[in-house]
Amino acid sequence: MTVNIPKVTHTTQSIKAKKQSAVVTFFSNLLRSWTGMVGFLIMILLLFISIFGQWIVPYDPLLADFGKKLLPPMTDGHLLGTDQLGRDIFSRIILGARVSVIIGLTTVLIAGTFGTIVGIISGYFRGWVDVILMRIVDVQLSFPFILLVLVINAIIGSGLRNIIISLAIGGWVIFARVIRSEVLALREKEFITACVATGVTRIGILFKHILPNLFTPIIILSSLQIGTYIIAEASVSFLGFGVQPPEPAWGNMLNEGKDYIFSSWWLITFPGIAIMITALGVNLFGDWLRDTLDPELKGE
Amino acid sequence: MKNEVLLTVKNLKKYYEISQGMFKEKIVVRAVDDVNFTVMRGETFALVGESGCGKSTTGRTILRLVEPTAGEVIFKGTNLASLPYEQMRSLRKQMQMVFQDPYASLNPKKTILQILMEPLKVHNKFDKKERLRKIIAMLKIVGLSEYHLDRYPHEFSGGQRQRIGIARAVILQPDFIIADEPVSALDVSVQSQVINLMLELQKEFGLTYLFISHDLSVIQHMTDRVAVMYLGKIVEVADTEDLFRNPKHPYTQALLSAVPVAHPKEEKKRIILKGDVPSPANPPSGCAFHPRCPFALEICKTKMPEPTTFEKGHTANCHLYIKNEEEIEYVTSYS
Amino acid sequence: MSDKVLQVNDLRIRFRNGKETSQPIRGVNFHVKKGETLGIVGESGCGKSVTSLSVMGLLPIKTSEIVSGEILFNNRDISRLKEKEYRKLRGNEISMIFQEPMTSLNPVFTIGEQLSEPLRQHKKMSKSEIRNNIIAVLKQVGLPRAEQIIDEYPHQLSGGMRQRVMISLALLCHPKLMIADEPTTALDVTIQAQILELLKEIKVKNEMSLMLITHDLSVVAEMCDRVVVMYAGEVVEEAEVNELFDRPLHPYTQGLMKSLPSNNERKSKLFSIDGQVPKPSEIGEGCVFANRCPFAFEKCFAETPPAFNRGKHISKCWLQDPAVKEVMQNEERSIVNS
Numbered sequence: 001m002t003v004n005i006p007k008v009t010h011t012t013q014s015i016k017a018k019k020q021s022a023v024v025t026f027f028s029n030l031l032r033s034w035t036g037m038v039g040f041l042i043m044i045l046l047l048f049i050s051i052f053g054q055w056i057v058p059y060d061p062l063l064a065d066f067g068k069k070l071l072p073p074m075t076d077g078h079l080l081g082t083d084q085l086g087r088d089i090f091s092r093i094i095l096g097a098r099v100s101v102i103i104g105l106t107t108v109l110i111a112g113t114f115g116t117i118v119g120i121i122s123g124y125f126r127g128w129v130d131v132i133l134m135r136i137v138d139v140q141l142s143f144p145f146i147l148l149v150l151v152i153n154a155i156i157g158s159g160l161r162n163i164i165i166s167l168a169i170g171g172w173v174i175f176a177r178v179i180r181s182e183v184l185a186l187r188e189k190e191f192i193t194a195c196v197a198t199g200v201t202r203i204g205i206l207f208k209h210i211l212p213n214l215f216t217p218i219i220i221l222s223s224l225q226i227g228t229y230i231i232a233e234a235s236v237s238f239l240g241f242g243v244q245p246p247e248p249a250w251g252n253m254l255n256e257g258k259d260y261i262f263s264s265w266w267l268i269t270f271p272g273i274a275i276m277i278t279a280l281g282v283n284l285f286g287d288w289l290r291d292t293l294d295p296e297l298k299g300e
Numbered sequence: 301m302k303n304e305v306l307l308t309v310k311n312l313k314k315y316y317e318i319s320q321g322m323f324k325e326k327i328v329v330r331a332v333d334d335v336n337f338t339v340m341r342g343e344t345f346a347l348v349g350e351s352g353c354g355k356s357t358t359g360r361t362i363l364r365l366v367e368p369t370a371g372e373v374i375f376k377g378t379n380l381a382s383l384p385y386e387q388m389r390s391l392r393k394q395m396q397m398v399f400q401d402p403y404a405s406l407n408p409k410k411t412i413l414q415i416l417m418e419p420l421k422v423h424n425k426f427d428k429k430e431r432l433r434k435i436i437a438m439l440k441i442v443g444l445s446e447y448h449l450d451r452y453p454h455e456f457s458g459g460q461r462q463r464i465g466i467a468r469a470v471i472l473q474p475d476f477i478i479a480d481e482p483v484s485a486l487d488v489s490v491q492s493q494v495i496n497l498m499l500e501l502q503k504e505f506g507l508t509y510l511f512i513s514h515d516l517s518v519i520q521h522m523t524d525r526v527a528v529m530y531l532g533k534i535v536e537v538a539d540t541e542d543l544f545r546n547p548k549h550p551y552t553q554a555l556l557s558a559v560p561v562a563h564p565k566e567e568k569k570r571i572i573l574k575g576d577v578p579s580p581a582n583p584p585s586g587c588a589f590h591p592r593c594p595f596a597l598e599i600c601k602t603k604m605p606e607p608t609t610f611e612k613g614h615t616a617n618c619h620l621y622i623k624n625e626e627e628i629e630y631v632t633s634y635s
Numbered sequence: 636m637s638d639k640v641l642q643v644n645d646l647r648i649r650f651r652n653g654k655e656t657s658q659p660i661r662g663v664n665f666h667v668k669k670g671e672t673l674g675i676v677g678e679s680g681c682g683k684s685v686t687s688l689s690v691m692g693l694l695p696i697k698t699s700e701i702v703s704g705e706i707l708f709n710n711r712d713i714s715r716l717k718e719k720e721y722r723k724l725r726g727n728e729i730s731m732i733f734q735e736p737m738t739s740l741n742p743v744f745t746i747g748e749q750l751s752e753p754l755r756q757h758k759k760m761s762k763s764e765i766r767n768n769i770i771a772v773l774k775q776v777g778l779p780r781a782e783q784i785i786d787e788y789p790h791q792l793s794g795g796m797r798q799r800v801m802i803s804l805a806l807l808c809h810p811k812l813m814i815a816d817e818p819t820t821a822l823d824v825t826i827q828a829q830i831l832e833l834l835k836e837i838k839v840k841n842e843m844s845l846m847l848i849t850h851d852l853s854v855v856a857e858m859c860d861r862v863v864v865m866y867a868g869e870v871v872e873e874a875e876v877n878e879l880f881d882r883p884l885h886p887y888t889q890g891l892m893k894s895l896p897s898n899n900e901r902k903s904k905l906f907s908i909d910g911q912v913p914k915p916s917e918i919g920e921g922c923v924f925a926n927r928c929p930f931a932f933e934k935c936f937a938e939t940p941p942a943f944n945r946g947k948h949i950s951k952c953w954l955q956d957p958a959v960k961e962v963m964q965n966e967e968r969s970i971v972n973s
Contacts, residue, residue, distance in 0.1 A: 190404035193365055198419045198468065199392035208418075212409045350823035457911050487678035487850065492894035492907035499904065514823065521896035521905070541901070558828035560853035562897045564876045572832060573825045576793040 029292050036288025042281025049094050050101040059088035061095045061248050070264045081266040083257065089266065092248040093274050099249040100278060103164055103233045104226040110168040112222050115175025116214070122176065123183025124206055134180070137173045145170050149232055153241045163242040167229050175221060182217050186210050216293045223286035227279045234275050250275050306476060306508050307339040307362070312371035312381075314354075314361050318581070329581045331357040333532035335371075341475070344502070344509040346519045346540070348555075349529035350577055355512045358529070359478045362510070363397055364388055375476070393423040396469035400481035402461035406453040412439070412464055413449040419472050434471065441504075442467045442497060459490035463497065470501055478510045483518060495522060516559050520544050528552045531588040532580055538614040548608075548616035550593050587619065595620055639707075640812050640844045641667040641690065646704035646714075648689055657915040658702070659685050661868045664942070667812060672838065672845040674859035674876070676852060676891075680912055682868040683848045687814050689714070690846075691731050692721040709811070726753040730805035734817040736797035740789040746773075746800055747785035753807050772803040775840070777833055795826035799833065806837060813838070814846045819854065831857055852891060856880060864888050867912055867923040874948040884950040886928045922953065930954060 030036050049056065058077070065086035073081040080089040118137075122130045140148070152166035186192060187210070195205050236242035237251025238258075245252050250271040257267030314332040332354045339345040347355040360366040362373050364380060373380040375395065380388060396419075399405035406415060416435045420426060426434060436446045442463040453461055462482060469477050482498065483491040499522060501507060511523050519526060519540065526543050528536040528551065536549040547553045554571040561568050573592045578584055584591050590600035599619050608621040648660035659682045667673045677683045688694050690706055692713065706714040713724065733739045741749060750769045754760055760768065766785070773781035776799040789797060798818065805813055815834065819827040835858065838845050847858055855862055855876065862879045864872040864887065872885040883889045892898060893906035910927040922928070925935040934953050943955035953959050 190399055190401060191407040193360075194397070194399060194405045194465075194468070195407075195418070196365055197363055197392065197397040198422065198472075199389045200418060200422050201389065204422065209407055209410075213407070350825065459911065487912075488852070488891055489678060489894055489908040490911070492896070492905040493909075495896070496904050496907060499902070516824070517896040521899065521901055554825060558824040560827070560831070560851070560857045562853055562856060562895065563880050564856040564859075565880075566856070570828060570832075572828055576795050576826065577823070 030288070033288050033291075035284045036292070039281045039284030039286070039288060042277060043285055046097055046101060046278060046281065050098040053094045053098055057088075057091035057094050059091045061087060061091040062246050063087060070260065070267075072264070073266050080270045081264070083253075083267050084260060084264075089253075089270055092253060093250070093271055096248040096250045096253060096271065096274070097278075099160065099243055099247070100230045100233065100275075102160070103167065104230045104282075106164050107167040107171060107229045108222045108226050110164070111171035111225070112175050112218065114168070115172035116179050116218060118172070118176040119179025120183055120206070120210070120214075123180040124187065124210065130180075133176070137176050140170075140173045141177070145228075146232055146235055149236055150239065150241060153236060158241050158244055160243055160247075163233055163236060166236075167232055170232075171225060171229065174225065175218075178217060178221055179214060182214055183210060186213055220286060220290045220293060223282060223289055227282035227286065230282070231275065231279050304341040305338050306341040306376065307510075308372070308374040309335055309337050309358075309362065310372040310374065311336060312358065312361060312373065313369045314357050314366060315369045327581050329579075330532045330583065331580060332361060332368075333580075333583075335529075335532075335534055337527050337534060337537060339476075339508060339510060341508055342506060343524040344511050344522060346511045346513065346523035346526040347529055348513060348516065348519050348526055350514060350555075352531075352577060352580060353529040354532040354580070355514075355529050356480050359397070359480050359510060359512050363392075363395060363478060365397075390423070393419070393425075393472045394474050395476040395478070396472060396474045398462075398465050398469050398477060398479040398482045401485050402458050402465050403453075403485075405465055406461060408453055411450050411452055412444075415453075415464065416468055416471055419468060423472060425472065438467045438471045441470075441501070443493075457490075458486055459493060462486060462490075462494050466494070466497060466501070470505065470507070473505060474507070476508045476510070478512070480512045481514070482511075484513065484515060491518075498522070516544075516556065528555065531578065531583050533588060533617070535589065535618070536614075536616040538610075538616075539612055542612060542614055546614075548610065548614065548621065549589075549618050550595050550620070551589050552616075554592075554594075587617075638669050639666045640669050640709060641846070642705075642707040642710075643686070643690070644705050644707070646686065646689065646706065647702040648685060648694065649700050649702050651698050651700070655916075659868050659915055660689070661918075663704070663865070663868075663870050665863045665870060665873060667844045667846055668861075670838075670842060670844060671860040672847055672858055674855040674862040675846065675848045675865060676850065676855055676862060677865035678850055678912060680867075681865040683865050684816055686865075687731070687816050687846065687848050690814060691725060691729060692716060692718070693725075693731075723757070726805075726810075727757040727808045728810050729812045729814065730808070730810040731814040731816065732798070732801045732805050732818050734820050736794055736801050736821065739801055740797060742789055745786050745788055746792075750785075750800070750804055750807060753804070757808050768807070769803075772806055773800070775806065775837065776800075776803045777829075778803070794822060795829060798822060798826075798830055802830075802833065802837070806841060809841055810843055812844045812846065814848070816848045817850070818847070820849070820851070827854075834858065852895060853897075864891075867918060868915065869923055869951065870942075870949075871924065871952070872948075872950040874950075878948055882948075884945070884948060884955055885924075885952045886930055886954070887924045888950075890927075890929075922951070924952075934959070 030040055067086065068076060068082050069084055069086040071078050071082040073079065075081065078088050078090065080093070082088055118133055122133045149166045149170040152169055153163060156162045156165060192205060192209060195209055233242055233249070234251035234254065237249045238255045240255060243249035243252055245256065253271040254268055257271070260267045312332055312335045316329040316331055318327040318329060320327060335358055337345070347358060349355045357366060361368045362380070368381050371381060378391070380391070383391065413435065416438065417431060420431045420434065439445060439448060444460065444463060453464070456464065479498070483494050486494060495518065502509065511519070513519055523540050526538060526540050527534045528549065530551050536543070536547070536552045543552065544556065547556050554573045557569060557571045571594065575592055578588070578591065586602045587600040587605050590596040593600065597619055605617045605619045605622065607615040607617045609615045643663055643665050646660055646663040647658065649656055649658045663686055665673070675683045675686065685694070689701065701714050704714065705712045708724070708729065713721070747766065747769055751765045754765045754768060769785055770781045773784060778784055778796060778799050784792070792800065818834065819830050822830060831854065834845065847854070849855060859876050862874060862876050863870050864885065866887050872879070872883070872888050879888065880892070883892055890906070890908040894908060896905060899905050908927050913923065913926065921936040921938060922940050925931045928935065940951045940953045940956070942949050942951050945955065
């Protein structure tokens with residue numbers, strides 16, 4: 001017995017033409033949005049100087065030269081001037097970028113992984129596990145993020161490693177919450193029901209069907225959170241916790257410079273601008289990512 | 301060939317409890333309330349009814365996509381309702397489902413190959429090479445080609461996606477398929493293509509369908525027997541031709557008469573029902589249809605009707621057909 | 636010509652999405668006469684909804700553009716009206732009911748508050764007049780307990796009742812033309828029968844014209860006086876309803892009718908139109924239906940057919956070209972002779 005096969009139309013050919021590699025699609029989408037492009041370029045620049053910073057700095061950022069202290073910008077070959085110890089501000093900002101990038105990326109990795117795992121467990125298994133985990137999250141969310149980070153930092157001490165730990169402890173709850181709600185929504189999707197009907201195991205559904213659909217929200221949330229962490233680190237360092245001098249970080253540069261705000265404005269202005277540009281870039285890129293990836297979430 | 305019982309549903313119930321707050325009483329929604337029917341091997345059995353009547357929940361409860369509250373689902377002699385998880389999972393290769401919405405029922409992140417490979421993998425059927433051959437053969441049967449293997453669902457039209465959904469259900473060569481409104485989301489011209497495909501597959505693989513739909517013309521065309529549902533209960537069961545020619549239950553009569561005409565010159569006598577379907581959380585007493593029924597009797601308000609059997613297994617749950625010596629009072633209980 | 640309430644002439648609409656543009660409406664012509672019900676039939680993506688939105692002036696301003704053509708409402712071109720002028724028309728002289736009665740009502744306002752909006756916009760009435768008017772209209776659409784329903788919220792009503800409220804909203808200002816976009820698609824058959832009955836009734840009572848947009852041929856058979864069949868952004872056929880069902884001329888219309896299960900023998904293979912509707916980007920020269928048409932010949936792929944009239948029955952198909960007909964008859968003859 002043969003089964004009659006209806007003709008297949010030619011629409012698929014046009015699909016083939018449209019089908020490009022993911023990288024090409026990414027960049028062609030990026031080129032269409034100038035905000036996304038600006039954000040992307042800022043992030044690339046930041047990454048570049050944090051990796052190659054130590055070779056491109058014109059001066060040793062730790063070298064004090066009291067003869068040249070508090071030089072205004074564009075004098076004596078100091079592009080952005082010098083601070084109260086005569087250190088080159090431009091060089092210190094470039095090296096400070098590394099701190100920001102390390103903190104942003106590591107924190108998001110730790111907080112994101114932990115938060116995602118909690119979110120998945122909570123959303124997929126529901127029941128009392130969900131209740132307990134979410135109450136913990138609720139309690140933590142009732143404290144202001146920056147206060148929590150400060151308290152933890154005060155307890156475990158300052159330094160790069162400890163600031164990362166305290167930021168991660170303060171930050172995982174956002175991931176847990178968002179991922180849980182994504183999982184809850186996914187669980188109810190008909191293609192998950194279809195998997196159950198096919199006979200896929202529970203673990204199989206979790207790893208092969210729910211997890212791949214979480215990548216997009218995770219990427220979007222991560223990119224937005226990086227900005228939050230960088231600013232939080234700056235705030236904590238500004239308050240005297242976090243990264244300790246003489247190690248340059250944008251936050252402690254602000255802290256040191258604040259005493260000179262009326263006499264030597266450049267001490268505090270340029271690190272501030274650096275923080276602003278970074279946060280802006282990360283957020284622009286994150287927003288663009290969300291806008292581009294969102295429709296795909298809905299299957300288009 | 302149609303003498304073997306494939307599936308028996310006995311007193312199936314699915315109640316949902318909705319919490320109203322800590323100290324208030326929970327509302328119980330009786331989505332499926334004491335449903336009984338049998339499906340013979342090789343036939344197409346239809347569940348028809350309006351939205352909220354429980355036809356979809358019945359289908360999902362049979363497959364244990366929704367856990368039943370009470371009752372038995374006997375498939376080839378095994379009671380599915382009490383089967384442990386792992387045994388039920390492995391039994392799923394014999395019973396599959398086609399969903400209504402071809403956009404929602406395919407994972408957007410999976411290629412067609414992955415979608416069709418999954419059932420074969422989880423039930424450990426065939427070796428790797430054989431699987432691919434099967435998949436390509438299946439795609440051809442449903443009117444697609446191996447050219448589509450690496451495409452994602454969003455690259456297809458609704459009709460093509462429904463073909464993929466059907467291919468996924470049929471690839472394990474199950475005995476039984478529950479099709480939940482498989483053509484409702486499709487355009488008329490595509491709808492006929494998919495109906496044809498389902499009819500052809502049934503012939504080719506000897507499938508048994510439980511066909512859930514609200515579309516009476518589709519039901520009339522492709523099913524053998526029909527059960528009409530109203531508010532979680534079956535009110536009438538009959539052979540399709542019999543049901544369309546001679547509906548017994550007042551609800552079925554109204555339902556059939558409400559179908560729009562096929563030609564403008566066709567004159568149709570309408571029974572226009574008053575009001576809307578009551579909420580299953582608060583169903584009327586007695587016969588659930590009595591507030592809308594043009595023939596409601598006094599007894600309908602208080603007593604649930606038992607099924608009356610007519611010729612050829614045609615049954616209807618209605619007091620009108622119960623030979624009762626008591627006085628029958630016609631009441632105009634509708635507003 | 637004054638008996639035409641609405642006239643749409645050679646309407647073309649373009650959509651922009653980033654750099655890509657598409658033209659879902661490519662030359663649409665039809666008219667609605669006073670007091671008649673015009674059906675617009677077509678499958679999803681054929682442009683029937685876009686057409687109705689353009690009549691209501693509801694197309695998204697930023698992404699869409701009427702390239703050419705005119706929309707005459709009572710002999711006045713409304714296609715290029717400003718938003719402010721349109722507001723005077725909308726809900727007042729032209730009104731519309733939508734497919735989804737669940738989402739077309741705002742959940743935070745009572746029925747009365749939502750229904751008083753158009754009256755406050757368009758008519759000068761006191762509060763009590765408004766209230767009495769609303770209650771009267773609610774009664775007219777067959778809602779029981781109108782005095783109570785006016786103070787209730789949408790979630791307290793069922794789907795059928797909400798669609799009745801939507802119809803009463805559309806009726807409030809006694810419009811000359813009502814556009815109903817798939818008014819019963821989301822409803823159950825028994826409720827659909829109620830609503831269709833209601834629409835017929837109020838159309839006569841209010842002496843208005845009805846433009847009924849649907850994909851369902853049986854709804855058309857039930858309701859309409861005249862029918863326009865749309866396919867891929869074009870009107871392919873237009874005829875009086877009995878004429879259309881008796882003698883559909885365009886192969887697409889024929890296919891649609893033949894593929895209805897009720898027009899096929901039980902359990903038999905249904906007639907079906909092969910293939911799918913082309914995407915707007917795939918439409919080039921020739922007849923839009925040519926790639927799916929069982930009767931297509933070379934000319935269909937090369938040249939777009941004009942509208943051929945046979946009395947009041949208009950169809951856009953080369954088979955209706957008198958010249959083509961002659962050639963085909965000759966060919967037949969020669970085949971028979973040889």
